[in-house]
Amino acid sequence: MNTIIYISAGLMLIFGVYAVMEHSILRAAIGLALSSASLSVLLYVLGAHLAAVFELSVCSGLVTVIFIAGISLSHSPKMEIQKEYRDKERNRQLPLVLIGAGLLLVILALTLQLQTPQLGEVAADQDVRDVLWGNRQADIWGQIALILCGGVAVAVLFREERREKK
Amino acid sequence: MTILSICAHGFVYCPILVVLIYNLFNHEFARKHFIWFAGAGATWQILTSAAGFFVLHQSGQNGYAFGALWDPGLPGSAYFELSGPRFLLLLIVGLVAFVSVLVAHHTVDFNRSSYTNLLMILVLGMNGMLLVTDLFSLYVFMEVTGLCCFIMIAMFRSRADLEGSFKYLILSELSSIFILTAVAFLMMKTGSLRYTDLAGLGSRISAGSGRLEDVLFYAALVLLISGFAIKTGVVPFHSWLPDAYQSADTAVSILLSGAVNKVAGVYGLIVVMELFGDVAPVGKSLAAVGIVSIIIGALLAVRQPHYKRVVAYSSVSQMGYILLALSTGTTLGLVAALAHIFSHTAFKSTLFTNAAALQEQAGTLELQDLGGLENQMPVTAFTSIIAFLSTAGIPPTAGFWSKILIILALWQAGSPVLAAVALIAGILSSAYLIRLQRTVFFGQTRPELAGVKEAHGSVLTAEILLTVITLGLGLLYPYILMLLHAGGIL
Amino acid sequence: MNLVTVLLIIGLLMIFAGCWCLMRTYHLLKITIGIEVAMKAVTLFLVLAGRISGSLALSETFVITVMVAEAIVAVVGTGTAVGLFRKYGSMDVRNLKQLKG
Numbered sequence: 001m002n003t004i005i006y007i008s009a010g011l012m013l014i015f016g017v018y019a020v021m022e023h024s025i026l027r028a029a030i031g032l033a034l035s036s037a038s039l040s041v042l043l044y045v046l047g048a049h050l051a052a053v054f055e056l057s058v059c060s061g062l063v064t065v066i067f068i069a070g071i072s073l074s075h076s077p078k079m080e081i082q083k084e085y086r087d088k089e090r091n092r093q094l095p096l097v098l099i100g101a102g103l104l105l106v107i108l109a110l111t112l113q114l115q116t117p118q119l120g121e122v123a124a125d126q127d128v129r130d131v132l133w134g135n136r137q138a139d140i141w142g143q144i145a146l147i148l149c150g151g152v153a154v155a156v157l158f159r160e161e162r163r164e165k166k
Numbered sequence: 167m168t169i170l171s172i173c174a175h176g177f178v179y180c181p182i183l184v185v186l187i188y189n190l191f192n193h194e195f196a197r198k199h200f201i202w203f204a205g206a207g208a209t210w211q212i213l214t215s216a217a218g219f220f221v222l223h224q225s226g227q228n229g230y231a232f233g234a235l236w237d238p239g240l241p242g243s244a245y246f247e248l249s250g251p252r253f254l255l256l257l258i259v260g261l262v263a264f265v266s267v268l269v270a271h272h273t274v275d276f277n278r279s280s281y282t283n284l285l286m287i288l289v290l291g292m293n294g295m296l297l298v299t300d301l302f303s304l305y306v307f308m309e310v311t312g313l314c315c316f317i318m319i320a321m322f323r324s325r326a327d328l329e330g331s332f333k334y335l336i337l338s339e340l341s342s343i344f345i346l347t348a349v350a351f352l353m354m355k356t357g358s359l360r361y362t363d364l365a366g367l368g369s370r371i372s373a374g375s376g377r378l379e380d381v382l383f384y385a386a387l388v389l390l391i392s393g394f395a396i397k398t399g400v401v402p403f404h405s406w407l408p409d410a411y412q413s414a415d416t417a418v419s420i421l422l423s424g425a426v427n428k429v430a431g432v433y434g435l436i437v438v439m440e441l442f443g444d445v446a447p448v449g450k451s452l453a454a455v456g457i458v459s460i461i462i463g464a465l466l467a468v469r470q471p472h473y474k475r476v477v478a479y480s481s482v483s484q485m486g487y488i489l490l491a492l493s494t495g496t497t498l499g500l501v502a503a504l505a506h507i508f509s510h511t512a513f514k515s516t517l518f519t520n521a522a523a524l525q526e527q528a529g530t531l532e533l534q535d536l537g538g539l540e541n542q543m544p545v546t547a548f549t550s551i552i553a554f555l556s557t558a559g560i561p562p563t564a565g566f567w568s569k570i571l572i573i574l575a576l577w578q579a580g581s582p583v584l585a586a587v588a589l590i591a592g593i594l595s596s597a598y599l600i601r602l603q604r605t606v607f608f609g610q611t612r613p614e615l616a617g618v619k620e621a622h623g624s625v626l627t628a629e630i631l632l633t634v635i636t637l638g639l640g641l642l643y644p645y646i647l648m649l650l651h652a653g654g655i656l
Numbered sequence: 657m658n659l660v661t662v663l664l665i666i667g668l669l670m671i672f673a674g675c676w677c678l679m680r681t682y683h684l685l686k687i688t689i690g691i692e693v694a695m696k697a698v699t700l701f702l703v704l705a706g707r708i709s710g711s712l713a714l715s716e717t718f719v720i721t722v723m724v725a726e727a728i729v730a731v732v733g734t735g736t737a738v739g740l741f742r743k744y745g746s747m748d749v750r751n752l753k754q755l756k757g
Contacts, residue, residue, distance in 0.1 A: 002659060009666045012700075016670050016693045020677040025685050025747075032689050039696050043719075047712055048703045051719040055699065058723045063692060063730045070685055070734035074741040090680050097676070098669050105665045109657060114378040116660050117354065117708045126713035132720070135243035138298050139721045141178060141234040142306035145290050148185065149313045150728040152287070156280045156321045157735025242714075302718050309725045313732055320736050326754040328739045333752070335733055336678055339691045342729075343671065343698060346722065350701035357709030378660075379708075409755040 004045050012038040017098065021091050029067040036060035047122040050129075073158070170225070173218035174232045174248050177256065177297060180210050181290035185283050193279065200278040201624075204267040204285050211260030211289060219253040231299075242358060244300035251436075252296045254504050255429060258511050259292045262424035265515050265632065268624040269522045270417035277321050281417070284321075288314040288421065292429040301352065301359040304437065305345055308397070311430050312338045315422060319414040330413025337396055337406040344393035345434075351386035355379045361441060368445035390438050391451055398431025400489060401459035404482045408470070411478035416522035419474060423481050424515045428507050432488055436500070443495040456489035457587055464594035468601065473524065473531040476602050477517045480557060483595060484510050490588060491572040494579035497655050502571035505646075509564035509639060513556040516632040520550045523621035523629065524606070533602070538611035542618045545626060547607040549633040554599040556636050559592050564639035567647075574656070663704055670697035684740060684747045688733035695726050 012035050019031035040055035132140070184207040188196060196203075222230060229249035231238055238245030263285060274281050291314060294307030316338070320331035349359060355371075356363050371380045392403070399407035407427070411419050435452065442448050463483030470476045488510070491503040523546045525531055528539065540547045556565030569592065576585040621629070650656040670693060677690025699719050706715025737747060744751045 005659065006662065009663055009700075012696065013666050013670050013673075016696060017673050019689055019693055020673050020681075020686075025683060025689075028686060028689055032692055035693065035696055039700060042700065043703055046703055046707055048706070048716045048719065051699075051703065051716045051723075054720050054723050058727055059692070059696075059699075062727050066727070066730045066734050067685060067689065070738055073738045074685070074747060090682070091676075094673065094676055098673060101672060102665060102669055105668060106657070109661050109665070113376070114381060115376055116378045116658055119659065119707045120710040122707070122712055123710060126711070128713045128716045128720075131713045132717040135714075136303075136717050136721075137234045137236070137238075138244045138246060138294065138300065138303040139306055139717065142291075142294060142303060142310055143721055143724050144182070145287055145294070145310045146306070146313070146724050146728050148182075148283070148287050149310060149317070150731050152280055152283050153313070153317050153728065153732045153735055156277070156317055157732065157739055302721075306721055306725065309729075313728055316732050316736065320732075320739060323739055323743075325740075325743050328736055328743065329752040329754050332684065332733075332736050332740065333755075335729075335736065336687060339729060339733075340675065340678060342725075343674070343691070343694045346695075346698045347671065347701060349718075350698065350705045353702070353705035353711075353715065354708050357706075357711045358714070412755055 001045065005042060008038045008042040008045065011035075012042060017095065021094060026068070026071055029064055029071065032067070033060045033064040036063070046119075168221075170218060170221045170230055170248075171232060173214040173221070174230055174246070176210060176214050177248075177293040178234050178246065178290070180214075181207060181286040181293070184286045188279070188282055188286075196282075197278045200282045201267055201271050204270075204282045205264065207286050207289065208260050208264035208267055211293075212257060212264060215253050215256040215260055218248060219250075219257075222248065222250075222253075242360070244298065244303050244360065246294075246297040247299045248297065251500065251504055254508060255296050255433060256293065258508060259289060259296075259425050259429065261635075262421060262511060262515060263289050265424070265519065265628045266417045266420045268628040269420060269519055270415075271624045272526055273415055273417050273522055280321055281318070284314050284318050285421070288318070288426070292425060295429055295433060299361050301349055301361070301364065301437075304434065305342070305349060308345070308430050308434070309342060311426060312342070312397075315410075315418075315426055318418045318421070319410060322415055324413075326413040327415075330409045330411075334406045334410040337403070341393040341396035344389040344396070348386040348389035348393065351379075351382040351389070355383055361437070364441045366444065368442050387438075387442055387445065387448060391435070391448065391455075394431050394434035394438065395455055396431075397427065397434060398485050398489070399427055399482055400455050400485050401462040401482060404459065404463070407482060408475045408478040411481070412472055412474045416474075416518055416525060419521070420515050420518045423478070423518060424511045427481070427485070428488075428511070432485065432492075432503070432507060435489065435492055436503070439492050439495060439500075449493045449495050452489045453493035453581070453584060456486040456493060457584060458486070459483065460486035460490070460588065460591045461594065464591060464598060467595075467598040471533055473521055473533060473536070473602070473606065474518070476533075476598055477514065477521065480517075480595065480598065481510075481514060483591075484514070484557070487569065487572055487588060490584060491575050494575050494581075496575060496579055498571070498578055498650075499575040501650060501655060502568065502575040505571050506565075506568035509556060509568045509636065512632050512636045512639065513553040513563070513565055516549055516553040516629060516636065517557075519625060519628045519632060520546050520553070523625050526625065527618045527621055528615055533605050535612070535614075536606045537615070538607070538609045539615060539618060540607040541611065542615070543607075543620050545620055545629060549629045550603065550607065552633050552636055554596075554603055556640075558596040558599055562637070562640040564636050564643065567640060567643035660704065660708065663700065667697040667700050667704075670694065682749045684737035684749060685734065687749070688730060688737065691729060691733065692726060695722070698722070
C-alpha cells in the first residue's frame with residue numbers, strides 16, 4: 001500500500017517537473033496529463049475513489065484537450081515559436097533548486113521532530129454524494145456559476161476576430 | 167415567504183435568472199436593450215439590500231440563514247447567511263454594477279451581450295462571497311469573481327486588453343493557489359471549514375507545542391493574508407492592478423476598482439481578521455502592508471502618464487487606509503474600514519466615470535494630450551474636483567469623515583504613530599490629485615481639443631449620481647457618528 | 657519521516673515548481689500549465705487533510721469543485737493566450753510591453 005503511494009507521488013512530482021521543464025509545449029501538456037494520472041492513482045489509494053475518477057477524466061482528459069486545442073489554434077507555420085523563447089536556459093536550474101529545497105525540507109523535518117498526524121481510517125458511513133448534495137449547496141451554486149463563466153469564455157475568447165472592427 | 171427570504175434568495179437567484187431570460191431573446195434585440203436587463207438586475211440588488219437591512223434590523227435577529235436549493239437543516243452544512251455588515255457590501259455591489267451599466271451604455275459596443283452575461287455572473291460571484299459561511303465556498307465564489315473579471319477585460323481583444331487580463335490572471339491564480347493551500351492546512355487541524363468551527367482557532371493553538379498541524383496553522387495564516395493581499399492589490403502585490411485597470415474598458419474598470427477588489431480582496435481580509443484576529447501577528451502584518459501601500463501607492467501615482475493609471479495607483483494607496491483600519495481588530499476599526507470602502511467606491515467610481523467621459527469626448531486618456539477642459543466639460547470638471555476632495559480627505563465630503571474614523575480607530579487602538587502617518591500621507595494624495603486636475607481640466611485649452619463637448623446621457627447621469635452620494639454622505643455623516651456613539655462604538 | 661511528511665514535502669516541491677513556471681517561463685500556454693501543476697499538489701493536500709481529520713467525504717467534494725474551477729481557469733488562460741497569439745504571431749511573454757507607467 002505505502003509503496004504505491006510513494007511511487008505514484010514520486011511520479012506525480014517527476015511528471016510535473018517535466019511539464020515545467022519541457023521545451024516543446026505539446027510534450028509539456030502530455031507531461032501534465034501523466035502527472036494528473038499519477039495523482040488519480042494516488043487519490044484512489046488514499047480512498048478518495050470518486051475524486052480519482054474526476055481527476056482522471058476532467059484534469060487528465062479535459063484539461064489536456066483544452067491545451068491541445070490551444071496549441072493547434074496557435075500553430076505557426078514556421079514553428080518559430082519553439083525557437084524564439086529560451087525557456088530551457090531559464091528552467092535549467094529548476095531541478096537543482098528543487099533538490100536543494102527538498103533536502104532543506106527533509107533536514108527541517110528530521111531536526112524539528114514535529115509530532116506528525118497519522119492517516120485516519122476512511123469512515124464508512126460518509127458518502128460523497130450525500131455530503132455534496134446535502135451539505136455543500138453553496139459549492140454547487142458556485143459550480144453552476146463557474147460553468148456559465150466557462151461557456152461565456154469559450155464563446156468570447158476563442159471566437160474569430162472579423163466581427164470586431166471598431 | 168417573508169420579505170426577508172425573498173430578498174435573501176434574490177441575491178443568489180436573481181443574477182442567474184437575468185442571464186437565463188436575457189439569452190432567450192434574439193441577439194439583435196438583446197444587444198440593443200441590454201441596459202434594461204443589466205440595469206434591472208443591479209436595481210434589484212440595490213433595493214433588496216436596502217430593504218433586507220431594514221427588515222432584518224426591525225426583526226432584531228443577528229442574521230438570516232438560508233440555503234440555495236433547500237433549507238440548511240443538515241449538520242455541518244455550508245449555507246448562506248445574511249448579516250449586518252454584509253448588507254453594506256451587497257449595496258456597494260449593486261451600486262457599482264448600476265453605474266457600470268450606465269457607463270457601458272456608451273463605451274461597450276460589440277460585446278454587449280457578453281458584457282451583460284458576465285456582469286450578472288460577476289454579481290452572483292460577489293454576492294456568493296459575501297453570503298457564504300464557509301472558507302472553501304468563499305474560495306469557489308472568489309474564483310467565479312476572478313474568472314469573470316479576466317474575461318471581461320480580455321473580451322475587447324485589443325493588445326492592451328489581453329495583456330492586462332493575462333497579467334491579472336497570473337497573479338490572481340497565484341493567490342488562488344495560496345488560499346487553497348491555506349484552506350487545506352486549516353482543514354488538517356479542524357476537519358471542517360465553517361466560520362463557526364474556525365473562529366477562535368488561534369487561541370487553541372500554542373506555537374511551541376511541536377505538532378505539525380500547529381506549524382501549518384501559522385503557514386496557513388501567512389498564505390491567507392498574502393493571497394487576499396494579492397487580490398486587493400496592495401504593495402508589494404500591486405503589479406497587476408494598474409495594468410488591469412488601465413487596459414480594461416472603463417465600464418469594467420469601474421467594476422474592478424469599485425467592487426471586485428473590495429469584495430474579493432478586502433472582504434477576504436475582513437473574514438481573516440474576524441476568524442484569526444486574536445493571533446497578534448495578523449493585525450500587525452495588515453498594518454505593515456497598509457502603511458507601506460499608502461505611501462508607495464501615492465508616490466507612484468505622482469509619476470504616471472495615463473489618467474487611469476494615476477487613479478489605479480490612488481486605489482492602491484486608499485486600500486492601504488482600509489487595511490490600516492482593519493488591522494486594529496476593534497469594532498470601530500471595522501466600521502471605519504466599511505465607511506472608507508463605501509466612500510472609496512463613490513469617489514473612485516466618479517473618477518472612472520469621468521475617465522469614460524474624457525475618453526468618449528476627447529478620445530484619449532494620455533495626460534500629455536489633455537488640458538484645459540474646464541470650460542468645455544464643466545460638470546465633469548466639477549464632479550472630479552469633488553471626487554479629489556473626497557480622496558484627499560477634505561470636508562465636507564464622505565472621504566473626510568471616513569478618514570477621520572480610521573484615524574480615531576487607530577488612536578483608540580493605541581497606535582498614534584500610525585494615525586499620524588496616515589494623516590500626513592493625505593498630503594501625498596493631494597499632490598497627485600492636484601497634478602491630475604491641473605493637467606486635465608485647468609490651464610490653456612489645447613487647440614486640438616477645442617471642439618470637445620460635455621458628456622451626455624447616461625455617463626453624465628452616473629457622474630451626477632455618484633457626486634450626490636459623495637456630498638450627501640458627507641453631510642449625513644454627523645448623523646452616522648451619532649448612531650455610532652449611541653451604539654457605544656465611538 | 658512518515659507518510660504524511662513525505663507527501664507534504666512532495667506537494668510543497670510541486671507547488672514551488674508550478675510557481676516557478678508562473679514566474680520564469682516565457683511561453684504563455686506554459687504559464688497556464690504551471691498553474692495546473694501547482695493545483696495538482698493542492699488537490700493532494702486537500703485529500704490528505706480529509707484523511708488526517710477523518711472527513712474524507714467532505715474533502716472529496718472540495719476536490720471535485722476545485723477540478724471544475726481548474727478546468728475553467730485552463731479555458732480562460734488558453735483563450736487569452738490564443739488571443740495574444742493572434743495579435744503578435746507568437747506566444748512570447750516578452751511581447752507584452754503595451755502597459756507601462
